[in-house]
Amino acid sequence: MPARTGRPPKISRADIVSAAHRIIDAEGIHGLTMRRLAREVGTTAMALYHHVRDKDELLRLLLDEYAAGIELSDVPGGDPVERVVSAATAMRAALVGSPWIVEVLRADDLLSVHALWFPETIIDGLVGAGLEPEEAVDAYRIIWHYTAGEISARAAAARRRDRGGPTYRGQVFAGLDPDETPRLAALGERWEELTARDTYDKGVRALVRGLVTGP
Amino acid sequence: MPARTGRPPKISRADIVSAAHRIIDAEGIHGLTMRRLAREVGTTAMALYHHVRDKDELLRLLLDEYAAGIELSDVPGGDPVERVVSAATAMRAALVGSPWIVEVLRADDLLSVHALWFPETIIDGLVGAGLEPEEAVDAYRIIWHYTAGEISARAAAARRRDRGGPTYRGQVFAGLDPDETPRLAALGERWEELTARDTYDKGVRALVRGLVTGP
DNA sequence: GTTGTTTTTTATACATGTATAGAAAGTAGC
């Protein structure tokens, strides 16, 4: 039945993925290039492309491995709203350490095959709170958009901080007209400080509350 | 006082930005490369780097020009919640046509110098709804994260659709265990259809409602 | 005018993802 034909492969998808894992652990996501990966596997860059469609697919495979290792935190049984908030917070916690994952996902709001626990739990909680299944899907996607946006913004801010350089905000606040934008002008210097806060929890609570209470 | 010294410049920032604008109009954001831009301006790629720090700065300059041309829609006077929703919707409408802008912004939740009307109006509306200014800033950022996430996901989905190829979702739903994820299994085929819906309005309404009503 | 200084431009180079073409290494039919 196997009856393999053709030149026998020297490397496998699994080899690639585990080598990629090693590189990321040792050098961070930044060190993961196709050529570097090829060297680690002991082949050429283009040979990798016979096993993965492109780098994005490779990242998705990594995500999947990673997701399989996520500790699913226990979610409180009682209030459905609280369950949804907990699950969303756990989802965010799982992703926030590897923001590159969010770049890969984005369109794929389902995360990974091994991370379906998150949408499942959130949707279940939303149905428990009284939403129709279709509405719960909408609500889940809304929560996902918020979560992805927050992680992405957080990662971008961290990158900028690393690279230094003048923030764009400074420029914005320098040329600020108090007549046109009184609220912003009043905030002034405090903007930097205020926008350093972690608002995820606040946001997800408001969002879930707003979603489960009708208009 | 001017007393310019040094080799006289052949090109200016303004030249660069307007040439970039021309390219984007004619060929889309995809056609905007540093070399293509240099050709349009009549110089070399590296010469551009004496006028802009990097491509991101160039994109920010473009955004700023673009923002200056945005029609500020009138926002209803009455209900503060409705004002915030309108302003957020206008912000999203302004950005959704050029999703690359969101990639540039992300960390810079203030948009552009010429688009401060959006945060100003939103924060003002939130204060009008009873929030303290600090809370209103938090709330604005939360709304921004949601908006950026939604646009980003939408753009990624469109890109994927263009390129074709099997969706990751298909793979996810293929190997789905109804015991572990009953809600998702029940949805099954409908996922694709359900997730094609535009949920921005629903989300932003829920979010603002949740934000202005205390916990 | 020669020499130095400053600013801008050019030339060259590199790492990256990935396309394309062809070589290599196996099996199957005869």
Place this chain on the structure above:
DNA sequence: GCTACTTTCTATACATGTATAAAAAACAAC
């Protein structure tokens, strides 16, 4: 064993953003 076919791998090439070094073009001091 020879030919055809299939799969995998290798070599080469390209476009991209951008670093670095050198050259060019102006002015100022003497």
